[in-house]
Amino acid sequence: MSIQFYNTISRRKEAFKVIDQNKVRMYTCGPTVYDFAHIGNYRTFMFEDLLRRYLEFRGYEVVQAMNLTDVDDNTIRRSRERGISLTELTDEFKAAFHADLKTLNIQPAHLYPEATRFVAEMIQMVQNLQDQGYAYQTEDGSVYFNIAKYGQYGKLAHLNPDEMVSGERVTEDSYEKEGARDFALWKGYKAEDGDVHWESPWGKGRPGWHIECSVMSTELLGKHFDIHCGGVDNIFPHHENELAQSVCATGEEFVNYWLHSEYLLVDNKKMSKSLNNFYTLRDLLEQGYPAEAIRWMLITTHYRQKLNFSVGRLEESQKAVNRLREFRNKLTKYVGNGSDDASDRIRIARDQFTVAMDDDLNISGGLAAIFELVRWGNRSMDQGELSVEGAKSIIITIERFDHVLGVLDMDSGLDHQVDEAFIEEKIAQRKAARANKDFAAGDTIRDELAALGIELIDTPDGTKWKAG
RNA sequence: GGCGUGGUGCCCAAGUUGGUCUAAGGGAGUGGUUUGCAAAACCAUCAUUCGCCGGUUCGAAUCCGACCCACGCCUCCA
Structure with a gap:
C-alpha cells in the first residue's frame, strides 16, 4: 500500500505519487512576521x-x-505604530519565529524565502498575467486578477464565484475593481504605506496579498511540485488565488496535493488574535509547561481534526512523553539474560505504525502501535524474558519512531532558575540520613524540596530531581 | 442563504469502503505486586455500547432517512 493523503482539492484520500522519483518537493505557508x-x-x-x-x-x-511574509498590511501597520522601519520589525519576529521552531523541535525548512527578496520576480509574474489578459490595471496604479478569465476559479475551496456573498471588507475596499471577487496582484502606493514601496511598470506600489507564494514556490520548487500545505484558513482566499495565479502564469499544473490542518480551539472557539483567546509558546513556557508537552499535544491529534486546547491536555501530554522516555531509559540499563530478541514484536510495531501513518498520517493508530510495543517491552523486561540484544533492537526501533515524533531528546525550553548546588547538597544530606535508616530526616528533606517545587526520584543510579 | 466538519467510556481519541468491534491507544480512577517513603514499572479492573429516532440487513459505531447539538468557511487570519 502506498501513502494516502486527503487532498483538499478532490476532498478525498488519494494515493501519494511523487513527481520526481523519490524526491518530494513541498511548500508550506509560513508566518507573517509582525x-x-x-x-x-x-x-x-x-x-x-x-x-x-x-x-x-x-x-x-x-x-x-x-x-x-515580511510585507503586507499587518507588517506595515505595525511598524508604523511602533515607529520603526519595516525591516526592523520583521527582523525581530523572524528571529522570534526561528527561536520558537527550535524550542518546539520543528525541523528547519531547507528554504525560507522572504517576500521582500522576490519583488522583482513578482513584478514579472504580474506583468506576465497582464500580458496574457488575466489581469488589468486600475487608475490608482493597482493590478487585479480577473477571475472571470479563469474558468477553474473556486475549484480548490469548492466555492462558486457567482454565489459568493460579498463581505463587508470587499465592498468597503477603496480600490477600483471590475469584479467584486477580483483580487489584487499589485497594490498602488497609498499614504499609509509610508516608505514601503517599489518601482514597477504600474508606478510605485507593493505586491498584492497572494503573489508572493506563487512566485516563491515556483521559483524554488519548479512550476509543478508535490505538496502544498497550510491551515484551513488558507484555503480561501489565499490558496485559491495562488492556484489561479500560478496556473495562469505558467500554463502548467501547479500542485498535486493540497493538505490543510484544522484549527486549534480554546473553549470550542478558534484560537485567534481577534478573540484574544490565544497563547504564545512563550506564555506557556513561562507558566512552566515544557516544550515537549506542547509538541506532543499539538502533534498527537490528527491534523484534520479540531483540537481543543487546555492545560490539562498539556499535563496528560507530558506524562505520555515521560512514559516513552522512561521506557528507553529502562531499555538502556537492561541487563537481563532472557532469550527473546523482540524481533517479532518489533516487526508488528513497525508494520502497524506504518499502516496507520500511511493512512493520511493517522497518528492515533501510530501511537497505539508504539505504546503496545512499550507495554510488551516493559513486561518482557520485568519477567526477564528479553535479551540484551532485543533491548538494543527496541531502542533502535523507538528512536526510528521518534524521528517522526521528535520528542525523546528535545529540551524542555524552561528556565530552571533553581540553585542546583543547594539541591545537590540536600540530596547528599538525605542520602546520609537514609544510609543511617533515619527515614524521618530523609522525608523531611524530601518535603522541604517539594515545597520549593523540586521533586526527588530515587533510581538505581542514585537520586534524581526535577523542577515541577 | 451556499458549502463543509464533528458528536465513541470520567477526559482525550482510533475505528465510520457492514461481520475479525465480545469497540485500539493515552490520561485519570480502583484493587494488587514491587519500593523504607515517593516516583517509575508490571498485573487486574474500567462502554452489551458508539448524539437521538426510525429503516435496510442473517448481522451496523460503520449503509439509508429525519432530527438535535457544536464548530468552521464564503472577509485579513495557521
Missing part, C-alpha cells in the same frame, strides 16, 4: 513538520520551502 506566533499557528507548522518527518521515515528525500 508579531509572535501563537500555538494555534504552531499547530500548522507542527503538522507540516510531522508530514515531512514521516515522508523521511518512509525513505523520501524532502525539500521543504516555507515562506516568511
Whole structure:
C-alpha cells in the first residue's frame, strides 16, 4: 500500500505519487512576521513538520520551502505604530519565529524565502498575467486578477464565484475593481504605506496579498511540485488565488496535493488574535509547561481534526512523553539474560505504525502501535524474558519512531532558575540520613524540596530531581 | 442563504469502503505486586455500547432517512 493523503482539492484520500522519483518537493505557508506566533499557528507548522518527518521515515528525500511574509498590511501597520522601519520589525519576529521552531523541535525548512527578496520576480509574474489578459490595471496604479478569465476559479475551496456573498471588507475596499471577487496582484502606493514601496511598470506600489507564494514556490520548487500545505484558513482566499495565479502564469499544473490542518480551539472557539483567546509558546513556557508537552499535544491529534486546547491536555501530554522516555531509559540499563530478541514484536510495531501513518498520517493508530510495543517491552523486561540484544533492537526501533515524533531528546525550553548546588547538597544530606535508616530526616528533606517545587526520584543510579 | 466538519467510556481519541468491534491507544480512577517513603514499572479492573429516532440487513459505531447539538468557511487570519 502506498501513502494516502486527503487532498483538499478532490476532498478525498488519494494515493501519494511523487513527481520526481523519490524526491518530494513541498511548500508550506509560513508566518507573517509582525508579531509572535501563537500555538494555534504552531499547530500548522507542527503538522507540516510531522508530514515531512514521516515522508523521511518512509525513505523520501524532502525539500521543504516555507515562506516568511515580511510585507503586507499587518507588517506595515505595525511598524508604523511602533515607529520603526519595516525591516526592523520583521527582523525581530523572524528571529522570534526561528527561536520558537527550535524550542518546539520543528525541523528547519531547507528554504525560507522572504517576500521582500522576490519583488522583482513578482513584478514579472504580474506583468506576465497582464500580458496574457488575466489581469488589468486600475487608475490608482493597482493590478487585479480577473477571475472571470479563469474558468477553474473556486475549484480548490469548492466555492462558486457567482454565489459568493460579498463581505463587508470587499465592498468597503477603496480600490477600483471590475469584479467584486477580483483580487489584487499589485497594490498602488497609498499614504499609509509610508516608505514601503517599489518601482514597477504600474508606478510605485507593493505586491498584492497572494503573489508572493506563487512566485516563491515556483521559483524554488519548479512550476509543478508535490505538496502544498497550510491551515484551513488558507484555503480561501489565499490558496485559491495562488492556484489561479500560478496556473495562469505558467500554463502548467501547479500542485498535486493540497493538505490543510484544522484549527486549534480554546473553549470550542478558534484560537485567534481577534478573540484574544490565544497563547504564545512563550506564555506557556513561562507558566512552566515544557516544550515537549506542547509538541506532543499539538502533534498527537490528527491534523484534520479540531483540537481543543487546555492545560490539562498539556499535563496528560507530558506524562505520555515521560512514559516513552522512561521506557528507553529502562531499555538502556537492561541487563537481563532472557532469550527473546523482540524481533517479532518489533516487526508488528513497525508494520502497524506504518499502516496507520500511511493512512493520511493517522497518528492515533501510530501511537497505539508504539505504546503496545512499550507495554510488551516493559513486561518482557520485568519477567526477564528479553535479551540484551532485543533491548538494543527496541531502542533502535523507538528512536526510528521518534524521528517522526521528535520528542525523546528535545529540551524542555524552561528556565530552571533553581540553585542546583543547594539541591545537590540536600540530596547528599538525605542520602546520609537514609544510609543511617533515619527515614524521618530523609522525608523531611524530601518535603522541604517539594515545597520549593523540586521533586526527588530515587533510581538505581542514585537520586534524581526535577523542577515541577 | 451556499458549502463543509464533528458528536465513541470520567477526559482525550482510533475505528465510520457492514461481520475479525465480545469497540485500539493515552490520561485519570480502583484493587494488587514491587519500593523504607515517593516516583517509575508490571498485573487486574474500567462502554452489551458508539448524539437521538426510525429503516435496510442473517448481522451496523460503520449503509439509508429525519432530527438535535457544536464548530468552521464564503472577509485579513495557521
